[in-house]
Amino acid sequence: MSIFKVLSDTDRKAFKAWFATQTLSKILVFFGFIAVLLGLSLFLFYSSGWIFTSLYHLKNFGQLTANYIMRAAILFIVILGIGSSTATCANLFFAGNKNYFYLLTLPLDPRILVRWIVAKTIVVNTIMLTIFLLPLGLTYGSIFGQGLTGFLVIKLGLVILSLAVLTNSGGGMAAVFIAKRIKRHKSVMTILGVIVFMAILVATFRLVFPGNLTRLTQIDSRQFFPIYNNLPLNNRFIPTNWLADMLTTTSATNVVLSLVFTAGLFLVYLRMMAGNFYPILLSISAKAAAPQATLSGTIQTNTAFHFEKYSAADALALKDLAAIIRAPGESGYGIFLILLIGFFFYLFSRVSIQAETTREWTNWLVVFAYAGFGFFANTYLLRMVFPLTAKESTGAWYIFSLPISKNKLLGSKMLLAYLVSLPLLLMALLIWWLPPFLNPYQNLLAIGSFITTGMLVAMHTLMGAISPNFADGDSPERVSTSSMGMAALVVTTAFELLSAYGIYSYINHSWSFERVLIMPAAAGGCILLTLVLIFRQTLGKYQF
Amino acid sequence: MNRVVIEADNLSRNFDKIKAVDGVHLTVNAGDIYALIGPNGAGKTTFIKILTGLLAPSKGIAWICGQDIAKNPLEAKRHFGYVSDNPVVYDYLTGYEFLNLTGAIRGMKEKEIKRRIEELVQIFPLKEVMLQKMGSYSRGNRQKTAFLASMISKPELLIIDEPIAGLDPTSITIFGQTLARYARDGGTVFLATHILSFGQDFATRVGAMNKGRLVKETEVTGENLNEIYKETVNSK
Ligand SMILES: Nc1ncnc2c1ncn2[C@@H]1O[C@H](COP(=O)(O)OP(=O)(O)OP(=O)(O)O)[C@@H](O)[C@H]1O
Ligand SMILES: [Mg+2]
Numbered sequence: 123m124s125i126f127k128v129l130s131d132t133d134r135k136a137f138k139a140w141f142a143t144q145t146l147s148k149i150l151v152f153f154g155f156i157a158v159l160l161g162l163s164l165f166l167f168y169s170s171g172w173i174f175t176s177l178y179h180l181k182n183f184g185q186l187t188a189n190y191i192m193r194a195a196i197l198f199i200v201i202l203g204i205g206s207s208t209a210t211c212a213n214l215f216f217a218g219n220k221n222y223f224y225l226l227t228l229p230l231d232p233r234i235l236v237r238w239i240v241a242k243t244i245v246v247n248t249i250m251l252t253i254f255l256l257p258l259g260l261t262y263g264s265i266f267g268q269g270l271t272g273f274l275v276i277k278l279g280l281v282i283l284s285l286a287v288l289t290n291s292g293g294g295m296a297a298v299f300i301a302k303r304i305k306r307h308k309s310v311m312t313i314l315g316v317i318v319f320m321a322i323l324v325a326t327f328r329l330v331f332p333g334n335l336t337r338l339t340q341i342d343s344r345q346f347f348p349i350y351n352n353l354p355l356n357n358r359f360i361p362t363n364w365l366a367d368m369l370t371t372t373s374a375t376n377v378v379l380s381l382v383f384t385a386g387l388f389l390v391y392l393r394m395m396a397g398n399f400y401p402i403l404l405s406i407s408a409k410a411a412a413p414q415a416t417l418s419g420t421i422q423t424n425t426a427f428h429f430e431k432y433s434a435a436d437a438l439a440l441k442d443l444a445a446i447i448r449a450p451g452e453s454g455y456g457i458f459l460i461l462l463i464g465f466f467f468y469l470f471s472r473v474s475i476q477a478e479t480t481r482e483w484t485n486w487l488v489v490f491a492y493a494g495f496g497f498f499a500n501t502y503l504l505r506m507v508f509p510l511t512a513k514e515s516t517g518a519w520y521i522f523s524l525p526i527s528k529n530k531l532l533g534s535k536m537l538l539a540y541l542v543s544l545p546l547l548l549m550a551l552l553i554w555w556l557p558p559f560l561n562p563y564q565n566l567l568a569i570g571s572f573i574t575t576g577m578l579v580a581m582h583t584l585m586g587a588i589s590p591n592f593a594d595g596d597s598p599e600r601v602s603t604s605s606m607g608m609a610a611l612v613v614t615t616a617f618e619l620l621s622a623y624g625i626y627s628y629i630n631h632s633w634s635f636e637r638v639l640i641m642p643a644a645a646g647g648c649i650l651l652t653l654v655l656i657f658r659q660t661l662g663k664y665q666f
Numbered sequence: 667m668n669r670v671v672i673e674a675d676n677l678s679r680n681f682d683k684i685k686a687v688d689g690v691h692l693t694v695n696a697g698d699i700y701a702l703i704g705p706n707g708a709g710k711t712t713f714i715k716i717l718t719g720l721l722a723p724s725k726g727i728a729w730i731c732g733q734d735i736a737k738n739p740l741e742a743k744r745h746f747g748y749v750s751d752n753p754v755v756y757d758y759l760t761g762y763e764f765l766n767l768t769g770a771i772r773g774m775k776e777k778e779i780k781r782r783i784e785e786l787v788q789i790f791p792l793k794e795v796m797l798q799k800m801g802s803y804s805r806g807n808r809q810k811t812a813f814l815a816s817m818i819s820k821p822e823l824l825i826i827d828e829p830i831a832g833l834d835p836t837s838i839t840i841f842g843q844t845l846a847r848y849a850r851d852g853g854t855v856f857l858a859t860h861i862l863s864f865g866q867d868f869a870t871r872v873g874a875m876n877k878g879r880l881v882k883e884t885e886v887t888g889e890n891l892n893e894i895y896k897e898t899v900n901s902k
Contacts (some may be wrong), residue, residue, distance in 0.1 A: 421798075422797065426763055427766075429770045444758060516754045517755040523720060523722055523748040523750075525772065527769060
């Protein structure tokens with residue numbers, strides 16, 4: 123038992139230590155983060171309330187549609203949750219936590235450590251799931267069920283907990299499976315993992331939105347049921363449906379099925395982790411100890427970078443460019459993400475617009491395409507631009523002991539950020555000519571997304587420079603997924619949503635062309651100004 | 667020539683309850699090689715980090731060549747070159763590229779940088795090593811490269827934390843002689859070291875720290891650093 127206390131003390135101290143420096147801005151970020159999550163939760167509460175209420179008035183099929191939405195929501199939550207759990211767990215194996223490596227040298231029962239890690243992730247998962255599922259469950263229950271009863275809350279709690287355990291187990295098992303097979307090629311593994319995940323997402327999309335779904339809106343009640351019951355998502359053997367049906371029905375079978383399924387998966391997962399955790403960490407740490415090939419080798423003068431020919435700020439930017447070019451993993455990752463966006467839009471452009479498809483549906487597709495590009499751009503920037511300052515890493519003392527002003531440093535990071543984002547900015551301008559159904563809006567989409575992406579680059583650069591995570595600078599993916607990275611994601615996503623809302627409003631004739639461009643630009647300007655002010659307060663006071 | 671290069675006035679720094687540096691008064695004149703000695707945890711590194719602007723003092727002021735490091739960091743930083751006690755810099759650059767980069771950041775002209783690098787690489791036999799990426803360097807070669815970089819713009823002051831940890835005996839002698847020549851030409855050196863014999867041979871002044879306080883300060887000639895060190899450790 124006391125070993126749990128040691129482990130929890132270690133984590134508590136790490137948490138406190140994070141707040142020890144630049145306390146004020148970190149507390150602000152922390153509360154900002156919580157505020158955004160709560161805001162998201164409220165948004166879900168009101169929007170789902172609105173949707174469910176309007177479905178409720180659609181006498182015949184309203185509840186069935188709502189049930190379908192619940193099933194789809196839980197399926198997506200599970201897929202996304204398993205995806206992120208896989209990434210977290212694989213990251214634990216591959217990025218290696220220094221504390222765990224130290225624990226490896228001690229005579230410690232692996233099962234204790236595994237239980238601790240599992241318990242921690244389940245708690246975090248539960249909190250995140252609550253934010254998404256609680257509002258949905260509450261509105262559904264109060265509109266279609268018996269109102270806000272204690273029974274509903276208990277059922278919701280049970281579903282959330284099951285989901286937390288389920289996603290954690292699924293993700294952990296996938297990570298163990300991957301780590302046991304591919305130990306050396308981390309970048310290959312990441313790329314393969316993302317491809318598989320995308321494939322699963324696409325498959326899920328097709329499962330939830332099959333071709334005959336749109337026909338349901340145009341037929342009468344006699345034809346409805348055969349089609350509805352045969353929708354692929356309504357298959358009785360999809361385990362996530364048991365969980366969804368716990369909320370939408372009162373049958374006890376679903377509760378039993380869900381709990382048995384979850385508990386079974388969890389037990390298998392615990393056994394698998396306890397047996398594999400140390401062997402995997404050991405075999406990976408043995409490989410990590412060998413010097414990296416990319417960091418050794420001779421470079422003759424004619425192929426070297428000639429910093430002496432540049433001004434201070436340009437030389438600094440060139441140095442970071444060298445870091446990206448000389449780490450094939452980094453540039454490879456960037457190219458991969460760009461190709462992925464291209465691929466996505468290629469697929470998207472194949473979506474055929476049939477004659478019976480409503481105008482409304484195509485309008486949604488336009489907004490979806492715009493928001494989708496924003497989502498991809500944000501992923502790219504979070505991974506490639508946000509960590510630029512933190513990548514100074516253990517060598518950061520050097521820059522800070524040289525006579526360079528903070529502004530010049532930021533300037534060099536900005537220069538590099540726009541250089542790294544050049545392919546993305548080009549795509550933001552041109553990609554709208556690929557899907558034919560974007561035809562009437564191409565100019566607006568191109569200008570809008572170019573401005574938005576350009577501002578996003580600056581936002582990520584600034585957020586990354588406000589409180590750079592130098593300690594993790596050698597693994598950019600850890601920098602991106604740190605708390606500051608998540609804060610950046612939240613801020614930039616909010617900005618993107620506003621921009622997408624502008625496009626939506628233009629299509630619905632409530633905003634003018636100019637307004638669609640000016641409103642987000644003004645908001646972006648305000649965000650940037652705030653970030654610059656925070657930057658001047660924080661990086662200037664950075665301590666080593 | 668008694669120009670003051672470093673002046674610390676009541677310099678202090680706390681980490682929570684630990685007084686890492688506690689009310690240090692200290693003056694270093696031009697031409698001095700000043701060695702800071704003291705046991706592990708005495709506060710040498712913390713003191714140096716305050717001097718170089720990497721840490722803010724809790725109390726007190728430090729001037730480098732007349733510039734307050736906290737108020738005018740840029741002006742102060744133009745006057746010195748610094749090597750950290752853990753001289754890890756850019757693993758993906760070669761030694762040559764690193765020197766070029768430092769020259770560029772310090773605002774030197776291309777020709778000047780090239781000429782200066784030619785001079786510097788003569789100091790240690792490093793010509794082959796400098797073509798390799800620094801990620802593969804041994805600790806000693808890292809130390810040497812960082813030292814050369816700190817000298818590139820011919821600053822008036824060198825601040826070096828544990829300069830000879832990891833250097834081989836031949837390199838230590840070369841290093842000491844280089845510092846001596848640099849000081850003869852009017853440069854000033856401030857370093858922290860555990861190798862008392864090195865201080866005895868090459869330093870002109872010595873300061874002994876313990877538990878954050880500067881316990882003793884004296885000329886090196888005529889003194890025995892081993893004795894001073896023992897006294898320092900035993901001081902309360
Ligand atoms: N960032 C920090 N946070 C908390 N305490 C610190 C920090 N840096 C130094 N200290 C504490 O300050 C004291 C002085 O440390 P410092 O590194 O200056 O000693 P030192 O004389 O350089 O030692 P060494 O000879 O081992 O290099 C130590 O007690 C150390 O634990
Ligand atoms: Mg030290």
